[in-house]
Amino acid sequence: xxxxxxxxxxxxxxxxxxxxxxxxxxxxxxxxxxxxxxxxxxxxxxxxxxxxxxxxxxxxxxxxxxxxxxxxxxxxxxxxxxxxxxxxxxxxxxxxxxxxxxxxxxxxxxxxxxxxxxxxxxxxxxxxxxxxxxxxxxxxxxxxxxxxxxxxxxxxxxxxxxxxxxxxxxxxxxxxxxxxxxxxxxxxxxx
Amino acid sequence: xxxxxxxxxxxxxxxxxxxxxxxxxxxxxxxxxxxxxxxxxxxxxxxxxxxxxxxxxxxxxxxxxxxxxxxxxxxxxxxxxxxxxxxxxxxxxxxxxxxxxxxxxxxxxxxxxxxxxxxxxxxxxxxxxxxxxxxxxxxxxxxxxxxxxxxxxxxxxxxxxxxxxxxxxxxxxxxxxxxxxxxxxxxxxxxxxxxxxxxxxxxxxxxxxxxxxxxxxxxxxxxxxxxxxxxxxxxxxxxxxxxxxxxxxxxxxxxxxxxxxxxxxxxxxxxxxxxxxxxxxxxxxxxxxxxxxxxxxxxxxxxxxxxxxxxxxxxxxxxxxxxxxxxxxxxxxxxxxxxxxxxxxxxxxxxxxxxxxxxxxxxxxxxxxxxxxxxxxxxxxxxxxxxxxxxxxxxxxxxxxxxxxxxxxxxxxxxxxxxxxxxxxxxxxxxxxxxxxxxxxxxxxxxxxxxxxxxxxxxxxxxxxxxxxxxxxxxxxxxxxxxxxxxxxxxxxxxxxxxxxxxxxxxxxxxxxxxxxxxxxxx
Numbered sequence: 001x002x003x004x005x006x007x008x009x010x011x012x013x014x015x016x017x018x019x020x021x022x023x024x025x026x027x028x029x030x031x032x033x034x035x036x037x038x039x040x041x042x043x044x045x046x047x048x049x050x051x052x053x054x055x056x057x058x059x060x061x062x063x064x065x066x067x068x069x070x071x072x073x074x075x076x077x078x079x080x081x082x083x084x085x086x087x088x089x090x091x092x093x094x095x096x097x098x099x100x101x102x103x104x105x106x107x108x109x110x111x112x113x114x115x116x117x118x119x120x121x122x123x124x125x126x127x128x129x130x131x132x133x134x135x136x137x138x139x140x141x142x143x144x145x146x147x148x149x150x151x152x153x154x155x156x157x158x159x160x161x162x163x164x165x166x167x168x169x170x171x172x173x174x175x176x177x178x179x180x181x182x183x184x185x186x187x188x189x190x191x
Numbered sequence: 192x193x194x195x196x197x198x199x200x201x202x203x204x205x206x207x208x209x210x211x212x213x214x215x216x217x218x219x220x221x222x223x224x225x226x227x228x229x230x231x232x233x234x235x236x237x238x239x240x241x242x243x244x245x246x247x248x249x250x251x252x253x254x255x256x257x258x259x260x261x262x263x264x265x266x267x268x269x270x271x272x273x274x275x276x277x278x279x280x281x282x283x284x285x286x287x288x289x290x291x292x293x294x295x296x297x298x299x300x301x302x303x304x305x306x307x308x309x310x311x312x313x314x315x316x317x318x319x320x321x322x323x324x325x326x327x328x329x330x331x332x333x334x335x336x337x338x339x340x341x342x343x344x345x346x347x348x349x350x351x352x353x354x355x356x357x358x359x360x361x362x363x364x365x366x367x368x369x370x371x372x373x374x375x376x377x378x379x380x381x382x383x384x385x386x387x388x389x390x391x392x393x394x395x396x397x398x399x400x401x402x403x404x405x406x407x408x409x410x411x412x413x414x415x416x417x418x419x420x421x422x423x424x425x426x427x428x429x430x431x432x433x434x435x436x437x438x439x440x441x442x443x444x445x446x447x448x449x450x451x452x453x454x455x456x457x458x459x460x461x462x463x464x465x466x467x468x469x470x471x472x473x474x475x476x477x478x479x480x481x482x483x484x485x486x487x488x489x490x491x492x493x494x495x496x497x498x499x500x501x502x503x504x505x506x507x508x509x510x511x512x513x514x515x516x517x518x519x520x521x522x523x524x525x526x527x528x529x530x531x532x533x534x535x536x537x538x539x540x541x542x543x544x545x546x547x548x549x550x551x552x553x554x555x556x557x558x559x560x561x562x563x564x565x566x567x568x569x570x571x572x573x574x575x576x577x578x579x580x581x582x583x584x585x586x587x588x589x590x591x592x593x594x595x596x597x598x599x600x601x602x603x604x605x606x607x608x609x610x611x612x613x614x615x616x617x618x619x620x621x622x623x624x625x626x627x628x629x630x631x632x633x634x635x636x637x638x639x640x641x642x643x644x645x646x647x648x649x650x651x652x653x654x655x656x657x658x659x660x661x662x663x664x665x666x667x668x669x670x671x672x673x674x675x676x677x678x679x680x681x682x683x684x685x686x687x688x689x690x691x692x693x694x695x696x697x698x699x700x701x702x703x704x705x706x707x708x709x710x711x712x713x714x
Contacts, residue, residue, distance in 0.1 A: 004486035005385045005461055013386035013460065017379045020453055024375060024446060031442035034210050037431055040690040047694035051702070151702065 052076060052183075056084040056150035058132075058141045059112050068156030068187045069116045073123035075152065075185075084128045084148050085116045088140045091133050101133075138172035145180045153180055157188040213429045214439040215367035216421040216507055220298065221447040222370060223504035225454050226497040227305055227568070228411055230474030233458060233467045236408030238398030240455040240464065241391075243405060247412035248448045250631060253624030254579050255419050255444035256602045257586045259437050262423035263599040264589075266432030267683055270423035270511070271582040273518050278585030278592060281671040285524045287581040289653035291420065291515055292546070293646065294574035298508030299345060299550030300557060301567040306501035307340035308564070312473065312494035331559040338558045342551060344502060348509045349547045355536040363503045370500045371446075373492070377479055378453045384483045386460040394459050410572060410634040412451070419443065420578075421507045427514070433689040437600035454478070473497070508550070513542040522674075523666055524657065566641060573639065573646030576632035583625035591615055595699040596680060597692045 038046070055072045059065040072083055087109040091097050101109070113129045120127035134140030145153060155176060177184055236243035261274045271291050276284025311321050324336035351362065400408065422440050426432045454475070458467050461481050470477040475497065479489030517539040520529035533540040557563040586602070594615055605616035636643045661668045677700060684693040 003481075004483045005481045007384050007483040008387060009383060010386055010388050010460075012388045013382040016386070016453075016456070017382035020382070020449060021375060021379050023449060024371075027442050027446050027449075028371075031214060031438045032210060034431075034434060034438065037434075037688065038691050043690035043694050047691060047698055051695060051698040 049075070050079050052151040053079060053081050054084065054148065054150045055081050055152045055154060056086060056144060056148050056182075057116070057154045057156075058137070058144070059085060059087045059116055065112075065156040066115060066119060067189070068154045069119045071156075071185070071187050072152070072154040073120055073125055075154070076125060077123050080125065081151075082126045082128060083120045084130070084144075084150060085113055085120065086130045086132050086141075086144050086148075087112050088137045089131060089133050090137055090140075091135060093135060097133060097135065136172065136175075138175035141172075141176055142179050145182060150182050153182055153184045155184065155186050157186055209364075209430060210435045210439060211364050211368075212361075213422055213425055213432075213435055214443055215363040215503070216425045216510065217419060217439065217443040218367050218371070218447070219363050219500070219503040219507040220421050221419070221443065222367070222374070222450065223302055223305075223500045225374070225450060226309070226475055226500060227301075227564075229454055229458065229478075230467050230470060231411045231568075232408045232455065233464045233474065234408075235400065235404050235411060237400045237404065237464050238394035238396075238459065239400055239405055240408065240459055241452055243408040244412050244451045244455045247409045247631075248451060250624065250627035251419075252444055252448060253620055253627060254582075255440060257583055257618075257621055257624060258419045258423055259440035259444075259600050260598055260602050261582070261586055261589070262426050262440060263433050263436045264596050265680070265683070266426035266429065266436060266687055266689075267518065270420045270426075270515060270518075271578045272515055273522075274423075274589070275578075275581045275585040276522060276524075276671075277676060278588040279581065281522070281524065281667070282669050283581055283585075284522070285519070285657050286650065286654070287578045287585075288515060288519050288524060289650050289657075290574040290578040290581075290646075292512060292574075292653070293649045294420075294571065294578070295508045295512035295515060296546055296550045296553055297567055297571050297574070299348070299505050299512065299547060300341075300554040301564065301571060302501045302505035302508060303344040303348070303550075304337070304341045304554060304557070304563055304567065306344055306498050306505060307337055309473070309494050309497035309501060310340065311337065312476070312498075313491070328559070333558050337563075338555070341554050341558075344505060345509075345547060345551055345554065348502075348506050349543055351506065352509045352513065352543050352547075353533060353536060353538055353540050355538055363506060366499045366503050370496050373496050374450055374454075376485070377475075377482065377489075377493075378450070378457060380485055381457045381461060381478070381482045382453075385481060386457060388460065390463075391456065391460040394464060398464060406634050407638050410631060410638060420575075421511050425510065425514070427518075427683075431689060432687050433597075433599045433684070433692050441600075509543060509547050512546040512550075513539050516542040516546055523661075523664065523672055526660065570639075570642045570645050572631070572635045573642040574649075576628055576635055577646070577650070579628045580625055580632060583621050583628065587618060587621050587625075590618060593676065593680075595677075595696060595703060597695040597699070599692065 052075060055076050057065065057069050057072045059069070069083070069085065072081075075081070076083060089101065089105060089109055091099070109131050113131070117127045117129055130144070132140040132144055134143065141153070141155075153176070155173065157173065173186060177186075232243055233240045258271075262270070265274060265277065267273055272284055272288030275287035314321055321334065321337065325332050325334050327333075419440070422436060422443065426436055429435055458464070458474070458478050461478060467474045467477060473494065476490050476493040479493045480486045482489060516525060516529055519525045520527060520542070529539070529542050529545070531541045532538065553567065554563075557566045560566045589596075591610055594610075594613060601616065602618045602620050604619045606619055607614050608617050609615075658668055666672055680696060681693060684690075684696065
């Protein structure tokens with residue numbers, strides 16, 4: 001028969017006992033709390049959006065593209081997607097495509113990217129900026145899609161269907177929808 | 192098994208293990224080590240025993256995290272062997288498998304023997320003592336009663352495992368819950384009513400071990416690694432494994448760490464280490480008896496709990512070795528004959544019978560030596576250390592080889608590296624863990640006299656068998672059989688009803704394929 005030790009309460013020992021018991025209870029409680037299973041259709045819907053890790057936003061149509069950037073950030077926030085911001089500069093056919101940009105053009109592009117980048121930073125996402133020159137915006141966007149390989153392309157459109165600018169936008173959009181090898185979301189402002 | 196056409200029918204294992212069952216498969220192995228290992232570690236590491244447990248625990252946590260990542264990403268029977276095969280190829284997969292096979296068969300023998308040993312605590316209550324049953328057998332002396340008890344336990348566990356995982360898992364769950372509750376009471380009551388910080392400090396200052404003693408103690412504490420593997424082994428039979436396995440695995444790692452360091456710290460604060468070292472067979476009973484208020488009843492209760500936890504630990508051994516070899520058979524590493532599943536209970540009946548039989552042979556052989564427990568324990572750490580080194584290597588390799596596989600849990604501390612046009616996370620902790628286990632293997636080979644001979648000999652014999660079998664089947668010996676791992680992964684996730692991960696995997700593969708073909712077209 002082994003005699004018991006005398007009853008002594010060491011404050012440190014009591015504290016260790018309390019910490020130990022608390023940790024075990026928390027640990028086992030956390031383990032036993034298992035999230036509910038997800039139905040296949042729900043899983044498919046969730047994963048199709050959750051898998052979007054790289055979003056490309058072409059910045060061409062002025063203020064409407066800022067809203068497209070914000071939309072892209074909201075779509076990519078949960079899965080910490082990278083936002084690729086591409087300022088598309090259309091070069092007239094009267095100029096060589098690789099000719100230096102006019103200072104005003106370059107400055108405007110820099111400003112556009114700067115503002116868009118600020119929007120992305122507010123969402124605490126990573127922004128990658130680039131300037132793309134092309135004869136037509138749609139052609140430049142398709143080229144970028146092939147290079148950047150985004151999971152999602154967010155295109156902002158102005159609310160001007162009845163005007164010539166709106167018509168050009170529609171033609172460009174059709175080209176993008178037809179040729180882009182990724183999901184495309186079009187954000188058209190009402191009006 | 193249905194053999195109408197003369198060939199074994201491929202039947203999948205039943206998914207029946209719950210979250211608590213998954214946890215208890217692991218705890219059954221690891222929890223039992225406190226009952227066997229506490230005295231051994233205290234005897235070696237003396238006043239620094241809590242530090243030895245903490246040092247071993249650090250490596251153990253890293254191994255646990257690696258297993259958590261792999262078992263949740265690849266929830267199939269086979270555990271470490273399967274991960275190694277998938278990451279490093281068939282040959283190294285077999286090496287890992289043979290090492291773990293050794294461990295599990297030893298596990299059956301060791302813990303069944305120890306369980307019977309704890310049960311023998313009650314012999315004096317019936318007017319007998321264990322020494323009465325020792326008889327000479329040729330040049331040896333054998334305790335026939337203890338041996339018969341051990342063999343009966345193994346027989347009972349074989350029957351239980353053939354009956355089905357639900358039944359054997361239920362045994363684990365109930366007994367495990369009781370043991371956890373009792374261990375919590377012992378630690379809480381011990382620290383509150385008997386623990387003295389002065390005694391711990393005094394032993395630390397005056398009874399600090401030498402470096403060699405400390406290393407030996409740490410290598411003994413490392414034995415508790417084997418329990419982690421059990422969760423992986425049961426992953427193919429666990430409901431929603433990708434969701435459940437990370438939780439049970441992490442809970443197991445940290446709860447066992449708390450119990451192991453808690454008991455060693457408690458022991459050093461309640462009694463001088465020499466007293467525990469004198470009762471290596473029953474250290475927890477001695478410790479429990481010293482606790483005021485509950486001490487009188489603690490002896491028999493601790494002995495009963497010891498017998499129960501060691502029984503379910505042996506049960507984990509039967510389960511794990513049968514699932515490991517079942518998986519190896521499916522991958523053409525051992526004969527197809529082992530793929531048979533019981534037609535009614537859907538359990539791998541042949542692997543249960545054959546490898547538990549090897550456990551029986553090891554038990555009988557160990558009883559012919561002067562100290563059966565010591566002989567079995569000596570071989571225990573070798574297989575685990577070798578297997579875990581390969582598992583770490585496989586984990587690192589799989590990050591690069593199969594980056595598309597969704598990993599519900601990722602080992603922390605990763606460095607992003609560019610790799611073939613994509614970003615891969617290199618696991619720094621995995622590399623450190625591999626180094627840590629390599630050191631432990633070196634210590635085991637250096638200090639364990641039987642393990643350093645019998646361990647490599649076992650692996651060598653298995654490799655000869657592998658060589659003969661692969662040549663006979665016309666399969667590559669050092670190379671690997673071509674397999675469609677992607678299809679296999681999708682099937683596993685589909686069977687496990689892990690639809691979210693399945694969709695993630697499909698999307699990732701599709702995205703990869705789309706851009707690869709696009710790149711090819713552009714070139």
